Amino acid sequence: MTAKSGFWNCLILKFCLIFLVMSMTLSGGCANSNELITTPTPSEKLTREEAIPANAVKMTPGIDELPPLLHSNSFEAPVALGRGVNTAGGEDSAFVLPDGDTLYFFFTPDVSIPAEQQLFDGVTGIWVSEKQNGDWGTALRVVLEGQDELALDGCIFVQGDEMWFCSARVGNYRGVDMWTARYKDNGWNDRENAGEKLNVDYEIGELHVTADGNEMYFHSSRAGGNGGYDIWVTRLSSGEWQEPENIEAVNTPESEGWPFITRDGQELWFTRVYMGSPAIFRSCKVDGAWGKPELIISQFAGEPSLDNQGNLYFTHHYFSDGRMIEADIYVAYRK
Numbered sequence: 001m002t003a004k005s006g007f008w009n010c011l012i013l014k015f016c017l018i019f020l021v022m023s024m025t026l027s028g029g030c031a032n033s034n035e036l037i038t039t040p041t042p043s044e045k046l047t048r049e050e051a052i053p054a055n056a057v058k059m060t061p062g063i064d065e066l067p068p069l070l071h072s073n074s075f076e077a078p079v080a081l082g083r084g085v086n087t088a089g090g091e092d093s094a095f096v097l098p099d100g101d102t103l104y105f106f107f108t109p110d111v112s113i114p115a116e117q118q119l120f121d122g123v124t125g126i127w128v129s130e131k132q133n134g135d136w137g138t139a140l141r142v143v144l145e146g147q148d149e150l151a152l153d154g155c156i157f158v159q160g161d162e163m164w165f166c167s168a169r170v171g172n173y174r175g176v177d178m179w180t181a182r183y184k185d186n187g188w189n190d191r192e193n194a195g196e197k198l199n200v201d202y203e204i205g206e207l208h209v210t211a212d213g214n215e216m217y218f219h220s221s222r223a224g225g226n227g228g229y230d231i232w233v234t235r236l237s238s239g240e241w242q243e244p245e246n247i248e249a250v251n252t253p254e255s256e257g258w259p260f261i262t263r264d265g266q267e268l269w270f271t272r273v274y275m276g277s278p279a280i281f282r283s284c285k286v287d288g289a290w291g292k293p294e295l296i297i298s299q300f301a302g303e304p305s306l307d308n309q310g311n312l313y314f315t316h317h318y319f320s321d322g323r324m325i326e327a328d329i330y331v332a333y334r335k
Helices: 003-013 018-025 196-201
Strands: 090-096 102-108 125-132 151-159 162-169 177-184 187-193 207-209 215-220 230-237 256-261 267-274 277-286 294-298 301-306 312-320 323-332
Touching: 090 151, 090 301, 090 312, 102 151, 151 207, 177 196, 207 256, 215 256, 256 301, 267 294, 267 301, 277 312, 294 301, 294 312
Parallel strands: 090 323, 125 151, 230 256, 277 301
Antiparallel strands: 090 102, 102 125, 151 162, 162 177, 177 187, 207 215, 215 230, 256 267, 267 277, 277 294, 301 312, 312 323
């Protein structure tokens, strides 16, 4: 397996669990069935460090064979975040809040473990870290399921008191659907499937809603695209999301995805394959239209997220001999 294919397969397999979830959590069938269906119990609560295999290798820039490469003069050289966020496990899908003081991300203790086993490890899912005296504090698990529920969640987007996230769980229309939750009573509650229109008709993937709440950019392999994933936009009108439009200015026969829109709505950041591995690109609006994308960071760099200061957070996957070792969250500070 090549490093390129390993990266994309990791992202895809991370959430392909719904049939397993359904088979282990749904009871019923024929009325006269005497078969008892039991639900496996997830592992006892562990810290991230306790769940990481004892032989795991913590990668550092000094031993990274394929470090991220900066192509822009607007940023300082990328650096990995500290121990409050990064471990010898896999951290990715970072989403930083606009003030730059809160960071959500996906974590799994061993990137080589199949997704169906991650479901029961007690730690794989969404985590959050907050800055404390300028440093990222110890991350805490974001709970998005009840005690007797099984789910695997990721793809975080947060705006105000609303969270969008992707999930493999009972109640889905597809294997992996987008869901929403509201922050209330000191937790993320009122969890709801985003609905049939978005999940089935529009086939939305990872997304970003503009600051005014009127546009949703997302990636999808839906019909009518250029190939692989494309980036699309749907606009809110009279309380309904309208038919998506393809962002032709940025899409190619390769895959473009994991969009992020700056709060002023003038920059579209996304991930695209460049020279055989994922890279981060930026498109700027010119006279109201998206311009030609510019390469910002390459070599296993993806899933961009920016704070109000323009600091760029992203995922870097460490590969050696075509095998993924782990993944960390990096930041390139704006000069």
